[in-house]
Amino acid sequence: xxxxxxxxxxxxxxxxxxxxxxxxxxxxxxxxxxxxxxxxxxxxxxxxxxxxxxxxxxxxxxxxxxxxxxxxxxxxxxxxxxxxxxxxxxxxxxxxxxxxxxxxxxxxxxxxxxxxxxxxxxxxxxxxxxxxxxxxxxxxxxxxxxxxxxxxxxxxxxxxxxxxxxxxxxxxxxxxxxxxxxxxxxxxxxxxxxxxxxxxxxxxxxxxxxxxxxxxxxxxxxxxxxxxxxxxxxxxxxxxxxxxxxxxxxxxxxxxxxxxxxxxxxxxxx
Amino acid sequence: xxxxxxxxxxxxxxxxxxxxxxxxxxxxxxxxxxxxxxxxxxxxxxxxxxxxxxxxxxxxxxxxxxxxxxxxxxxxxxxxxxxxxxxxxxxxxxxxxxxxxxxxxxxxxxxxxxxxxxxxxxxxxxxxxxxxxxxxxxxxxxxxxxxxxxxxxxxxxxxxxxxxxxxxxxxxxxxxxxxxxxxxxxxxxxxxxxxxxxxxxxxxxxxxxxxxxxxxxxxxxxxxxxxxxxxxxxxxxxxxxxxxxxxxxxxxxxxxxxxxxxxxxxxxxxxxxxxxxxxxxxxxxxxxxxxxxxxxxxxxxxxxxxxxxxxxxxx
Amino acid sequence: xxxxxxxxxxxxxxxxxxxxxxxxxxxxxxxxxxxxxxxxxxxxxxxxxxxxxxxxxxxxxxxxxxxxxxxxxxxxxxxxxxxxxxxxxxxxxxxxxxxxxxxxxxxxxxxxxxxxxxxxxxxxxxxxxxxxxxxxxxxxxxxxxxxxxxxxxxxxxxxxxxxxxxxxxxxxxxxxxxxxxxxxxxxxxxxxxxxxxxxxxxxxxxxxxxxxxxxxxxxxxxxxxxxxxxxxxxxxxxxxxxxxxxxxxxxxxxxxxxxxxxxxxxxxxxxxxxxxxxxxxxxxxxxxxxxxxxxxxxxxxxxxxxxxxxxxxxxxxxxxxxxxxxxxxxxxxxxxxxxxxxxxxxxxxxxxxxxxxxxxxxxxxxxxxxxxxxxxxxxxxxxxxxxxxxxxxxxxxxxxxxxxx
Numbered sequence: 008x009x010x011x012x013x014x015x016x017x018x019x020x021x022x023x024x025x026x027x028x029x030x031x032x033x034x035x036x037x038x039x040x041x042x043x044x045x046x047x048x049x050x051x052x053x054x055x056x057x058x059x060x061x062x063x064x065x066x067x068x069x070x071x072x073x074x075x076x077x078x079x080x081x082x083x084x085x086x087x088x089x090x091x092x093x094x095x096x097x098x099x100x101x102x103x104x105x106x107x108x109x110x111x112x113x114x115x116x117x118x119x120x121x122x123x124x125x126x127x128x129x130x131x132x133x134x135x136x137x138x139x140x141x142x143x144x145x146x147x148x149x150x151x152x153x154x155x156x157x158x159x160x161x162x163x164x165x166x167x168x169x170x171x172x173x174x175x176x177x178x179x180x181x182x183x184x185x186x187x188x189x190x191x192x193x194x195x196x197x198x199x200x201x202x203x204x205x206x207x208x209x210x211x212x213x214x215x216x217x218x219x220x221x222x223x224x225x226x227x228x229x230x231x232x233x234x235x236x237x238x239x240x241x242x243x244x245x246x247x248x249x250x251x252x253x254x255x256x257x258x259x260x261x262x263x264x265x266x267x268x269x270x271x272x273x274x275x276x277x
Numbered sequence: 278x279x280x281x282x283x284x285x286x287x288x289x290x291x292x293x294x295x296x297x298x299x300x301x302x303x304x305x306x307x308x309x310x311x312x313x314x315x316x317x318x319x320x321x322x323x324x325x326x327x328x329x330x331x332x333x334x335x336x337x338x339x340x341x342x343x344x345x346x347x348x349x350x351x352x353x354x355x356x357x358x359x360x361x362x363x364x365x366x367x368x369x370x371x372x373x374x375x376x377x378x379x380x381x382x383x384x385x386x387x388x389x390x391x392x393x394x395x396x397x398x399x400x401x402x403x404x405x406x407x408x409x410x411x412x413x414x415x416x417x418x419x420x421x422x423x424x425x426x427x428x429x430x431x432x433x434x435x436x437x438x439x440x441x442x443x444x445x446x447x448x449x450x451x452x453x454x455x456x457x458x459x460x461x462x463x464x465x466x467x468x469x470x471x472x473x474x475x476x477x478x479x480x481x482x483x484x485x486x487x488x489x490x491x492x493x494x495x496x497x498x499x500x501x502x503x504x505x506x507x508x509x510x511x512x513x514x515x516x517x518x519x520x521x522x523x524x525x526x527x528x529x530x531x532x533x534x535x536x537x538x539x540x541x542x543x544x545x546x547x548x549x550x551x552x553x554x555x556x557x558x559x560x561x562x563x564x565x566x567x568x569x570x571x572x573x574x575x576x577x578x579x580x581x582x583x584x585x586x587x588x589x590x591x592x
Numbered sequence: 593x594x595x596x597x598x599x600x601x602x603x604x605x606x607x608x609x610x611x612x613x614x615x616x617x618x619x620x621x622x623x624x625x626x627x628x629x630x631x632x633x634x635x636x637x638x639x640x641x642x643x644x645x646x647x648x649x650x651x652x653x654x655x656x657x658x659x660x661x662x663x664x665x666x667x668x669x670x671x672x673x674x675x676x677x678x679x680x681x682x683x684x685x686x687x688x689x690x691x692x693x694x695x696x697x698x699x700x701x702x703x704x705x706x707x708x709x710x711x712x713x714x715x716x717x718x719x720x721x722x723x724x725x726x727x728x729x730x731x732x733x734x735x736x737x738x739x740x741x742x743x744x745x746x747x748x749x750x751x752x753x754x755x756x757x758x759x760x761x762x763x764x765x766x767x768x769x770x771x772x773x774x775x776x777x778x779x780x781x782x783x784x785x786x787x788x789x790x791x792x793x794x795x796x797x798x799x800x801x802x803x804x805x806x807x808x809x810x811x812x813x814x815x816x817x818x819x820x821x822x823x824x825x826x827x828x829x830x831x832x833x834x835x836x837x838x839x840x841x842x843x844x845x846x847x848x849x850x851x852x853x854x855x856x857x858x859x860x861x862x863x864x865x866x867x868x869x870x871x872x873x874x875x876x877x878x879x880x881x882x883x884x885x886x887x888x889x890x891x892x893x894x895x896x897x898x899x900x901x902x903x904x905x906x907x908x909x910x911x912x913x914x915x916x917x918x919x920x921x922x923x924x925x926x927x928x929x930x931x932x933x934x935x936x937x938x939x940x941x942x943x944x945x946x947x948x949x950x951x952x953x954x955x956x957x958x959x960x961x962x963x964x965x966x967x968x969x970x971x972x973x974x975x976x977x978x979x980x981x982x983x984x985x986x987x988x989x990x991x992x993x994x995x996x997x
Contacts, residue, residue: 250790254790260891263894264889264890269881269885269886271966271968271974272966274917275917275966276889276964277914277915277916277928
C-alpha cells in the first residue's frame with residue numbers, strides 16, 4: 008500500500024519563480040489498485056509522481072510504501088520497490104545496449120549486482136518468453152541494440168522491464184504521450200493487460216482523459232498542487248470523458264470566481 | 278625494426294591508459310582530467326618501490342591501487358561535493374603533482390640496472406636463445422631486452438583487455454555501461470549512479486596508473502612532468518581505435534582501442550623519423566584530436582551546404 | 593467535390609461539382625447545415641456537374657432535407673446529370689428533382705406575412721393585441737435567508753404559465769431541502785438544475801395527466817397568453833443581440849412598464865451563475881461572503897455555450913423590485929432571467945408557435961445547463977451581458993406590475 012501523507016513541495020522558494028507544486032497532498036492507494044492522475048499543466052500531477060519516485064525530497068510530509076517509510080530514501084534505493092515508465096520513450100532504456108542486456112539490468116533491480124555474466128543462454132530463453140507476450144516480434148531481436156527500435160517498442164519494453172521484478176508500485180508518467188496514436192493505443196492496452204495479470208499497484212499520470220476513463224480503477228484529479236477530485240468505485244465506473252471535462256471546467260470556474268465576482272453577484276443575485 | 282618494436286611496446290603500454298580512459302570518457306562519459314596526474318602517480322610509486330628493492334610486480338599492484346584511489350577522490354569530489362566534472366579532475370591532477378613530488382622526493386627517479394617486470398622474461402629468452410643478446414626475427418636483429426619488454430607488455434595488455442571485456446558483460450559491468458548511456462534509466466533500475474561514477478573512475482585511473490608503472494619501467498625513469506598531455510594522447514588513440522572498428526560491440530571496440538593506441542604510436546614514430554620536432558608533438562596531437570572531434574559535424578554541414586546549393590541551382 | 597454558394601433572391605443556389613460520395617458526404621452536409629443554421633431555408637442544388645452520387649450522398653441529401661423540413665424550408669435538385677437523375681429516381685427520391693432556376697421561391701409556411709428581411713434584422717408579429725400576463729410571486733426567498741417549511745410552496749405548472757425561481761422536483765420539503773436549485777418553466781415544461789456540481793440539469797415534461805410540480809422557495813410566474821413575437825437575426829451591423837437590447841425592445845413594443853417573456857435563440861455567449869449548494873442547508877439567515885460564497889454559487893467565468901440554443905424566461909420592468917436587479921448595461925430597466933441551454937436545434941423562420949417550439953426542445957437532446965443570467969459589469973475583467981445571435985422572443989405586458997414592488 009502506498010500512503011502519501013501531507014506532502015508539500017515548493018520549487019525555487021523565495022524567488023519570483025516560486026512554484027508551490029504540491030500543497031499538503033494526502034493520498035493512499037490500496038494494494039492492487041490502478042490509479043490514474045489527471046490535471047492541467049502545472050497541476051502537480053507529475054510532481055506527485057516524482058515525489059513517490061524520489062526525484063526530490065518533499066519539504067514536508069511523509070511517503071510510506073509497503074510498510075517502509077521511503078520519504079528520505081534516494082531514488083535508486085526506492086527502485087527496489089518501484090518500477091517506472093517515463094514519458095520519453097528513450098528515457099527508460101539504454102540505447103546502445105541490447106534488449107537482453109537492458110532487461111538484465113531491470114532483472115537485478117533491488118538486488119546485488121554480481122560479477123556473474125548478465126546475459127546467459129537460460130536467461131535469454133526466459134526473456135524471449137516474456138518478450139513474446141508483447142506480440143511485437145522482438146523475441147527474435149534480443150541482441151539488437153534497443154536504440155534501433157521504435158518509440159512504441161522501446162516503451163513496451165520499458166514497461167516490461169518495470170514490472171519484471173513485480174514491484175510494489177508501478178509509476179507511469181504520461182508513458183504514451185510521446186508516441187504516435189497507434190503505438191500509444193498498443194502500449195495503453197499492454198499496460199492494462201500487464202497490470203491486471205500481475206495484479207500490480209500502479210499510479211499513472213496521463214494527459215488523456217479517455218485513457219483515464221479506460222485504464223485505471225480510480226481517478227485522481229489535481230489542480231494547483233492539490234487533489235480536487237477523487238473518483239472511486241461506482242463513481243469511477245460511471246465517469247465518462249465529458250464528466251471529467253465538466254469537473255475541470257468546474258475547478259477552473261471556481262478559480263475565476265474571485266472577490267470581484269462575489270461583489271458583482273451581491274448586487275445582482277437575488 | 279627496433280623502431281617498430283619500440284612503437285609497438287609503447288603502444289601496448291599506453292593502451293592501458295587508453296582502456297582506462299575508454300571507461301571514463303566513453304563508458305560513463307566523464308571527462309576525467311585526473312589522467313595526467315594518475316599516470317605519473319603510477320610511474321612514481323613504481324619507480325620508488327623498484328629502487329627501494331621491492332618486487333616490480335608488487336610495485337605495479339600498488340601503483341594501480343594508488344591510481345584507483347586518485348580516481349575515487351575525483352569521483353567523490355564530483356558526486357559528493359557537486360563540483361563540476363572537469364574541475365574535479367583538475368583539482369585532483371594539481372594535487373597529484375605535489376603528491377608525486379612527495380612520493381619520489383625529487384622531480385625524477387632513474388631506473389638503471391634494476392629488476393623490472395620484463396627481467397624474468399629476458400632471462401627466459403636468454404635461456405632459450407643460449408645467451409645471445411639478439412634474436413633474429415624475419416631477418417632483423419632484435420635485442421632480447423626489447424623483445425622481452427614487448428612480450429611482457431603484450432601479455433599484460435591482453436590480460437587487462439580480456440578482464441575488462443569480461444567485466445563489462447557481468448551484471449555489474451552491464452549496469453556500469455547503462456549508467457553512462459542513460460543515467461535516468463539506471464537510477465530507476467536501482468543503481469546508485471554516484472557509486473557507479475566513483476567506481477568507474479577508480480577503475481579507469483587504476484589502469485592509467487598501471488600504464489604509468491609500465492611506462493616508467495620501460496623508459497627507465499619516472500619524471501614528475503611525464504603525464505603532461507597524456508590525456509590527449511589517450512583520447513587520440515581512442516578516436517583512432519573507434520575509427521578502425523566502426524560501430525561495433527564492446528569486445529571489438531576494446532581491441533580497436535588497443536590497436537588504435539599502437540597505430541598512434543607508430544604514426545608518431547614515423548613522424549619523428551621524418552623530422553617532426555618532438556617539441557611540436559603535443560601541438561600536432563592536440564590538433565589531430567580537435568580535427569577528429571569537429572570533422573564529423575563539419576563534414577555534415579559542408580555536405581548539407583553543397584546539396585543545399587545544388588538544390589538552389591536546380592530551382 | 594467543390595461547393596459554390598450563391599444567394600439568388602430568396603433562395604440559395606448551391607453548385608455541387610464532382611462526386612457526392614462517402615468521402616465528401618460529410619463535408620457536403622456540414623456546409624449545407626451551416627447555411628440552414630444561418631437562416632437560409634430555401635435551397636436549390638445545381639447538379640449539372642455532379643458526376644457521381646452514391647448512397648452515402650443520398651443520405652447526405654436526406655439529412656439536409658430533414659433539417660429543412662424542421663424549419664419549414666424547401667429544396668430541390670435542378671439540372672441533374674443523367675447519372676444523378678437515374679440514381680435518385682430509381683431509389684425513390686424523384687420528388688427532389690426539379691427544373692430550371694426559379695425566379696423566386698414560394699414563401700413556405702409563412703403565407704400571408706411579408707417576406708421582406710426574411711433572415712435579417714428584427715421582425716415583429718402581433719399575435720394577440722390585447723394579451724396580458726398575470727404575474728405572481730408565490731415564494732420569495734431572498735439570499736441568504738434560512739429556509740424552513742413555511743417558505744416552501746408547491747407549484748404546478750400549467751401550459752399557459754411561464755415561471756422561474758429556485759425549487760426542487762422532490763415530493764416533500766424534507767426531500768427537497770438539499771436539492772433547491774434554479775429552475776425555469778415554459779409552456780408546462782420545467783427544467784431545473786440540482787445544486788450539485790456534478791449533476792446535470794434535469795427536466796419534467798407534461799404528459800397525459802402528468803403536470804410538472806416543484807417545491808419552490810422562490811418563484812415568479814406569469815400566467816396568460818403571449819401577445820407579441822419578435823424574430824431577430826444578425827445583420828452586417830448587428831452580429832448578435834444583447835439581452836438588454838432585446839428587453840428594451842420588448843418594453844418599447846408593449847408600451848408598458850413591465851413584461852414577461854420567453855426567448856429561444858442561438859447563443860452568442862451566456863453570462864450567469866447557479867447554485868451549487870442548496871439554500872435548504874441554511875439553518876439561519878446570514879451574509880455569505882467571499883471566499884465562502886464559492887461553495888454556494890458557481891459563476892461561468894467566461895462567456896459560455898456559444899452556438900448552442902438557449903431557452904430564456906424572465907420578467908423585465910422599468911421599476912426596480914426586490915426580485916429584479918437593475919442591468920448595468922441598461923440602467924433604466926431591471927430584470928430577472930433564467931436560462932436553460934440545449935444542444936443546437938434549428939428553428940423555423942417567421943411566425944412560430946411557442947408551445948410546439950418549446951416542446952420540440954424538451955423532446956430533443958437533454959439540456960446542458962440552467963443558470964441565472966447576470967450582467968457582469970466588473971471593470972476591465974467583466975464578461976458583459978449575455979447575447980443571442982438569432983431566435984424568437986414571445987412576450988406580453990404584465991397586467992399587475994404592482995406585484996413586482
